Amino acid sequence: MAKLFRKSREHLRTWVQVGFAVITNGYIKGFAEGRIYTGSSKSFCVPGLNCYSCPGALGSCPIGAVQAVLASRNFGVSLYLTGVFMMIGALLGRFVCGWLCPFGLVQDLLHRIPFRRKITKVKGDRYLRYVKYGILLVFVILLPMFVVDAFGQGAPWFCQWICPSGTLFAGWPLVFLNSGIRQAIGLLFAWKNLILFGLILLSIVVYRPFCKYLCPLGAIYGLFNPIAFYRFRFEENKCTNCHDCHTACKMNLHVNEKPNNMECIRCGDCLAVCKTKAISKVPLDVMKKNDIINRISG
Amino acid sequence: MRKKFTILFVLLLSLLLITGCGGSTPEEQADELVQNVGEEQTDEETGISDEEQINDQVSIGLTSFDTADLYGEEVNESIFQDYSLTLVNVWGTFCGPCLEEMPYLGELHEEYEPQGINVVGIVIDIQDEDLKVDEDQRELAKEIVQDTGAEYTHLVISEDMIDSVLSQFDAIPASFFVDSDGNIVSEFYIGSKSKEEWVDIIEENINKN
Numbered sequence: 001m002a003k004l005f006r007k008s009r010e011h012l013r014t015w016v017q018v019g020f021a022v023i024t025n026g027y028i029k030g031f032a033e034g035r036i037y038t039g040s041s042k043s044f045c046v047p048g049l050n051c052y053s054c055p056g057a058l059g060s061c062p063i064g065a066v067q068a069v070l071a072s073r074n075f076g077v078s079l080y081l082t083g084v085f086m087m088i089g090a091l092l093g094r095f096v097c098g099w100l101c102p103f104g105l106v107q108d109l110l111h112r113i114p115f116r117r118k119i120t121k122v123k124g125d126r127y128l129r130y131v132k133y134g135i136l137l138v139f140v141i142l143l144p145m146f147v148v149d150a151f152g153q154g155a156p157w158f159c160q161w162i163c164p165s166g167t168l169f170a171g172w173p174l175v176f177l178n179s180g181i182r183q184a185i186g187l188l189f190a191w192k193n194l195i196l197f198g199l200i201l202l203s204i205v206v207y208r209p210f211c212k213y214l215c216p217l218g219a220i221y222g223l224f225n226p227i228a229f230y231r232f233r234f235e236e237n238k239c240t241n242c243h244d245c246h247t248a249c250k251m252n253l254h255v256n257e258k259p260n261n262m263e264c265i266r267c268g269d270c271l272a273v274c275k276t277k278a279i280s281k282v283p284l285d286v287m288k289k290n291d292i293i294n295r296i297s298g
Numbered sequence: 299m300r301k302k303f304t305i306l307f308v309l310l311l312s313l314l315l316i317t318g319c320g321g322s323t324p325e326e327q328a329d330e331l332v333q334n335v336g337e338e339q340t341d342e343e344t345g346i347s348d349e350e351q352i353n354d355q356v357s358i359g360l361t362s363f364d365t366a367d368l369y370g371e372e373v374n375e376s377i378f379q380d381y382s383l384t385l386v387n388v389w390g391t392f393c394g395p396c397l398e399e400m401p402y403l404g405e406l407h408e409e410y411e412p413q414g415i416n417v418v419g420i421v422i423d424i425q426d427e428d429l430k431v432d433e434d435q436r437e438l439a440k441e442i443v444q445d446t447g448a449e450y451t452h453l454v455i456s457e458d459m460i461d462s463v464l465s466q467f468d469a470i471p472a473s474f475f476v477d478s479d480g481n482i483v484s485e486f487y488i489g490s491k492s493k494e495e496w497v498d499i500i501e502e503n504i505n506k507n
Contacts, residue, residue: 036468072392151442153394180467184489 030055034177048101065140071154089224136216395490
């Protein structure tokens with residue numbers, strides 16, 4: 001029964017991921033013409049790692065936007081983006097990663113491809129998780145801000161040298177559809193593809209390697225997980241220490257010890273599998289309980 | 299009850315944050331200009347009958363335009379008439395790769411002028427949404443032109459350029475060749491190039507024309 005519940009929740013999550021990706025990248029004309037949408041909705045960020053240059057993209061990538069502002073000679077720190085991160089982080093935390101990010105969806109789907117040796121325990125996992133904070137600090141913040149040309153203009157280092165989401169959703173469609181872009185590709189495109197295909201292959205064996213070890217956006221949202229509005233509640237008195245939650249958790253987390261770990265992407269597999277319902281999602285579950293209690297007691 | 303209030307309050311606050319602070323960067327304004335008119339042009343091309351098209355059709359090219367250069371001097375299509383070919387390079391002050399290739403274009407301008415080949419720049423981010431030039435941005439553009447040695451004529455955007463040329467590409471630097479009448483006689487070359495690559499491109503276009 002728990003397995004059925006887990007399966008239906010997993011399917012719901014996949015459909016939300018697909019639906020959100022399709023809606024936020026709905027500019028079909030971009031795909032038809034090999035062009036990018038440049039309308040006013042582009043000034044708004046979507047919550048996930050969704051490249052501005054995807055032909056279908058109706059919004060911009062928050063990480064791309066941060067680099068653009070920090071690199072610009074005319075602007076310093078973006079208060080708008082800081083506000084967006086704080087708002088999304090405070091409301092959702094890494095729920096974005098589990099439910100709203102297109103590159104997260106790609107890794108989820110890749111991991112479903114059968115492979116005889118899926119690796120659940122990655123060597124050095126604990127230290128590798130810190131790499132994403134390093135990438136955030138160096139490639140998203142410091143390099144764009146300080147490595148500038150003679151006129152004070154920097155470059156978007158993360159987008160340019162690392163981001164596999166951009167290579168997949170923007171690079172490939174544009175190279176395929178736009179002859180001008182096609183003649184401009186060279187060594188950099190080759191390097192980006194080395195990273196992209198490396199991660200694609202790795203995703204079949206390891207669950208969400210990019211999210212775990214490399215994503216600067218996940219790093220930011222993760223900081224909010226312990227205090228976010230959408231959170232998991234663990235009731236110790238109900239726990240039987242069966243560790244089913246830890247086994248079900250594809251991010252390898254000890255849910256009974258830290259239900260709001262900065263690494264948790266809120267997929268909900270743990271609460272679906274818990275036989276005693278010791279884990280619940282707040283505020284929805286708690287709200288329901290409080291309502292019932294209030295009605296009973298008067 | 300209190301919980302519901304809290305949730306409503308947070309949602310309202312989030313809505314306020316979404317509307318956020320306004321104002322767009324020069325890049326965004328340039329993009330918007332190109333996008334707004336670009337979309338109009340595409341609609342014209344697909345949805346209207348032949349008769350209407352003859353009246354409204356905008357041809358691609360720089361055969362007829364009226365603008366100014368970086369120093370405010372008036373410029374029109376006659377700028378092309380003394381040269382067999384002109385390389386038009388579209389750039390922006392915010393665009394790193396554009397600035398990287400400008401020294402090469404400056405050198406090429408000097409090297410090819412005796413052969414009747416000219417180089418002209420179009421800078422797309424020194425004007426506001428009404429196409430009025432921002433003086434600080436003008437000074438910046440002038441500084442860039444001097445420092446990179448790209449000391450050929452640079453034009454600012456005029457309304458008639460948007461439909462006919464600027465809406466044809468999404469990325470800069472973008473370059474193309476025109477003949478002495480301003481007709482476009484090459485493909486659009488997107489992306490920053492080395493001097494060797496430019497020499498190859500120029501030679502290829504000389505041979506073609």
